[in-house]
Amino acid sequence: MGSIRLRLVLALILTAEFFLAISLYNSQNNYSLGVQxxxxxxxxxxxxxxLSWASPIAAASGHPDKMTAIPCLKDVWICRVWIKRQLVSQEGGGKGFLLPSHSGLMTVSWQGQNYRILTLFHSSDEVNLLIGKPLPNRLPDSFVLLMWEFGRDVLLMTPLILVLIWLLVSTSLNPLKHIRRELAARTPDQLEPIQCQDVPQEILPLIETINELFERVRSSLAIEKQFTADAAHELRTPLAALKTQTQVALRVDNEAEKRAVLLNILQGVERTSRIVNQLLTLARVDPLHQLDPKKLVSLKGVISVVLHDFEGEMERNNLQLIVDAAEDYRVMGYEEQLFILIRNLVENAINYTPKGGCVEVELKQTDSGRVLLGVEDSGLGVPPEERVKILNRFYRVLGHQTGGSGLGLSIVKTIADHHQAMIEMSQGKRYGGFRIEVIF
Ligand SMILES: Nc1ncnc2c1ncn2[C@@H]1O[C@H](COP(=O)(O)OP(=O)(O)OP(=O)(O)O)[C@@H](O)[C@H]1O
Ligand SMILES: [Mg+2]
Incomplete structure (x- = not known):
């Protein structure tokens, strides 16, 4: 049953009918108690x-056999009298009732009929008395009629009550209808909060949560817009350069000059495709696209795969690689993302370290028991004031000859955030260049 209105109406009607049944039952019970x-x-x-008749008789006569029977009162149905445990009177029905052992009132059932029985005992004269009257088995017709009429009236009123409850519930749900209409009329970019006045107290938390969601979507859309604008800007420049260089190449007749221009074009294409690849990577590590669950990932395993991929490049640049990872440490995370994170850090260390330098990758446990991944090089490093900025998208430190899109470290930051890891940057103490640490 999906409708709140229907549920409420049914619940109210059922409750009303339930209380009606209880009240009918109570009336009947009260009536029976009154009769009793x-x-x-x-x-x-x-x-x-x-008892007042029996006592003098019992006192006057000696032996119970000689005693006169005690008359029974007119409307008493069961009547039995014992003197000195000898039955001296027996009238009406109830021959099965024996000498009572204690005094008092009780209800007994005998041959399908309920009786109200009184037993009395006079100790000085040893008189036991038992009288009883049948309890009515059914309610009197007048009472049943009254109850029936009451029940019928209530049942006849049920449709009216139903309509009233229906109207009441519908009116209470009106604010929801307004909100639905208002939301239906909105365009996708209309993310202003829903107005909360006149909203019933019970629905207010829901509206507030929707408004919070709108707020989050609005800020995320703003970031996305800014990012798209930045990405378009970053792509437009190299594409325009490529267009110009291609036009030049078409005009140049000299083979050597043509070759030089074409080499420029090749570099431009490589840089542009690098930007596109990094943009795609960034989209892939977006939390919204993360479907696989986290699992325990061996960081040493990921490091060795990444380093293997860069072996050729390190050799070409005559770079010395130092791996300080005696023990393996496993972290809960997304393996592919951790691979991208380590690849970007090692790639930066290689790109920004002059030929003949060295790159160190370290994996260890901190004093506080966290896992630390550190990448250090012997390059020029990054000035302290630039260190926070290089985590921003498209930010590159001026003066670096190496071509890049400025996205690598922002990807690293996004991935670190997904793993609740901290990033720390400093000047390397061992090799003097840039040192970056990711602490899981
Ligand atoms: N190991 C390093 N040594 C010196 N500077 C570095 C180092 N790593 C990063 N940087 C600086 O930080 C900037 C941002 O790095 P990031 O990796 O985000 O972008 P990128 O390397 O320029 O481009 P890409 O997206 O292709 O990686 C770099 O442009 C560079 O100036
Ligand atoms: Mg980089």
Whole structure:
């Protein structure tokens, strides 16, 4: 049952009918108790009268056999009297009732009929008395009729109650209808908060949560817009340069000059495709596109795969590689992302270290028990004031000859965030160049 309105109406109707049934049941019970109370009063009165008759007889006569029977009162249905444990009177029904052992009122069932029984005992004369009257098995017709009429009236009113409850619930749900209409009329970029006045208290938390979501979507859209604009700008420049160089190449007749221009074009294409690749990587590490669950990843394993890929390049640049990772450490994470993170750090160390220098990759545990991945080189390093900025997208330190898109470290930052890891940058103490640490 998906409709709140229907659920509420049914719940209210069922509750009303339930209480009606309980009230009918209680009325019947109260009525029966009233009848019983009246019966008990009569029995007590009659029991006392009969005891007052029996006591003098019992005291006057010696042996119970010689005693006169005690008359039974008119409307008493069961009546039995014992003197000195000898039955001296027996009238009405209930021959099965034996000498009672204690005094009091009780309800007993005998041959399918309920009886209210009073037993009395006079100790000095040893008189035991038992009188009883049948309890009515069914309610009187007048009472049943009254109850039936009451029930019928309530049932006849049920449709009216139903309509009233329906109207009440519909009115209470009106604010929701307004909100639905308002949201349906919005365009995708209309992410202003929904107005909360007149909204029922119960729905307010939902609206507030939707508004918070709108806020998050708005800021994420703004970031995306800024990013798209930056990306377009970054691509436009090399593409324009490529166009100009191609036009030049077409005009030049000299083979050597043509070759030089074509080499320029090749570099431009490489740089542009690097930007495109990094942009695609950035989109891939977006948390929204992360479907696989995290798993335990061996960092030493990832490092050795990355370093293997760069072997040729290191050799070409005459770079010395130092790996300080005696033990393996495993972190909970996305293997592909960790691969991208380490690749970008090692790639930077190689790119920004002059020929003949060295690159060190370190894996260890910190004093506080966290896993530390450090990459250090013997290059020029990054001035302290630039260190935070290089984590921003498209930011590159001026003066570096090496071509790059300025996206690598922002990718590293995004991945570190996905793994709740910290990034620390400093001047390397061992090799004097740039040192970057990712602490998981
Ligand atoms: N090991 C390093 N030594 C010196 N400077 C570095 C080092 N690593 C990064 N940088 C500086 O930080 C900037 C940003 O690095 P990042 O990796 O984000 O971009 P990139 O290397 O320019 O381009 P790409 O997206 O292709 O990696 C670099 O342009 C460079 O100026
Ligand atoms: Mg880089």
């Amino acid at each position: 109370e009246e019966l008990d009063q009569g029995l007590l009165e009659q029991g006392r009268i009969m």
